Amino acid sequence: MERREAAARVRSVSKAMELLETLLARRAPMSLQELSSAAGYPKSTVYALLSTLREHAMVEQRADGRYALGIRLFEYGCAVSESLDVSRVARPFLERLAERSGGSSYLSVLEGGHVLSLDQCTGGAGVQVVPEVGSRLPLHATAQGKLLLAYLGAGEARRLLSGAELPPYTPHTVTDAETLLALLPDVRARGYAVEDGEYKIGLRSVAAPVRGSAGEVRCAVGVVGLYRRVQSDEFQSAARETVSAAAALSAALGWR
């Protein structure tokens, strides 16, 4: 029997975190009423939680009374960013990869059923579409997502996919969990994952695994660009560059 993660121990803390998550999802200040109905708790409950969060600068209240994410979260974010040795070490590799692949490179990890972009490096040529640092991308419609899923335990990958909707971003998006799971052994065998216009039409992307000193897959490096076709020479070359950048970064992190 697999061990279920324990339910939330402290409900009020959970509720407070839900409020922050709501504010993050909306990406805009919200009124007390909005937060109250969005979270499903009574106004006065939400008020007490927000007051407490406000005292710790986790939220701030605007002049019009609406609540927004607070400045202390910026501090925490910087501290976490510094403690992530990965992104510091990865920077030169990302830059070199962007230069050699002709696309934009990025570094991402798995977090809460999404792909979280840790860092990026926009390529030189023309208009480039890159995920914003700190933004979430879908697991099922991105190369990074498929790659990170591939190196999870099979049960874990199924759990993440079954837990959520798999919305079709383009006609090429794989929206069936089983179909997606069936692709993962191939990803492991090849050592990289490919995305062919599954998130945005015209964009194609490769991702390869970055391993830590214990051999575990810590994150993914990838390239995204306006490549013509997956079979094209440019794309295949970008894939090779991605794999070798990921290997070099892994080595820098102490792999082998």
Place this chain on the structure above:
Amino acid sequence: MERREAAARVRSVSKAMELLETLLARRAPMSLQELSSAAGYPKSTVYALLSTLREHAMVEQRADGRYALGIRLFEYGCAVSESLDVSRVARPFLERLAERSGGSSYLSVLEGGHVLSLDQCTGGAGVQVVPEVGSRLPLHATAQGKLLLAYLGAGEARRLLSGAELPPYTPHTVTDAETLLALLPDVRARGYAVEDGEYKIGLRSVAAPVRGSAGEVRCAVGVVGLYRRVQSDEFQSAARETVSAAAALSAALGWR
């Protein structure tokens, strides 16, 4: 009678926030016991709080059991950073200021009795000492701190200074609250604040106020460098550049 801010409404949320603050202050993973004794709550209480925070990825637990700030805080930090239009708008001004002043420029706000550095831009010449983005600096020993204090209500400035110790970072640090408060009218009159080796010996710094559309002082821009003396031409020139950069940035933010 001045309105005292209400006490924390939800204690468990407050305790959870204290744990995060402790982790931030130590800047290193901490064991359950360390956190328990640092925060002054029993082990099992801290455990319940940490478990809840962990479920929301606000903390993460390392392989050795120690707790560290979680990856979701990075997400929140990025979101806050994006919503701060100031730092986006300020970037070109900071770059130009660093270039013209011969020092390093930075942007900072008042937060929780400290100066919080939002962005920085290191100058080209030689070794430069700049505050890390996201780090806290003392109010009483920095140009930014004195500047931001100067534009608060007098009562507010006194409250912030009396609440905390004023440790001497160098022999030149002003450690007496009243002496410091007496300097603030001069700062307002001149339109900029100066720091003369009060935080680190050899470093001198200027800061000027950035105003928002309502005329309120939103943050400070400044320059720090290895200037010889405050009276030197280079420093005086840097001060003029700082004031004009602050004014230009204010204008870009809708002042006047």
Place this chain on the structure above:
DNA sequence: CATGCCGTTCGGTATTGCTAAACAATCGTT
């Protein structure tokens, strides 16, 4: 001046978080 809409306050209730103590797991030492 009435009306709605908001953020804020208040007090009683029972929910729920707090705690001490026991448990389990890991590690270093004898």
Place this chain on the structure above:
DNA sequence: AACGATTGTTTAGCAATACCGAACGGCATG
């Protein structure tokens, strides 16, 4: 290997306290 020390985890019961409905006051707008 056995031990003991140290640590993270679980549990159970009590009472503190978080929760909520309802009322308040301020601010717009009609």
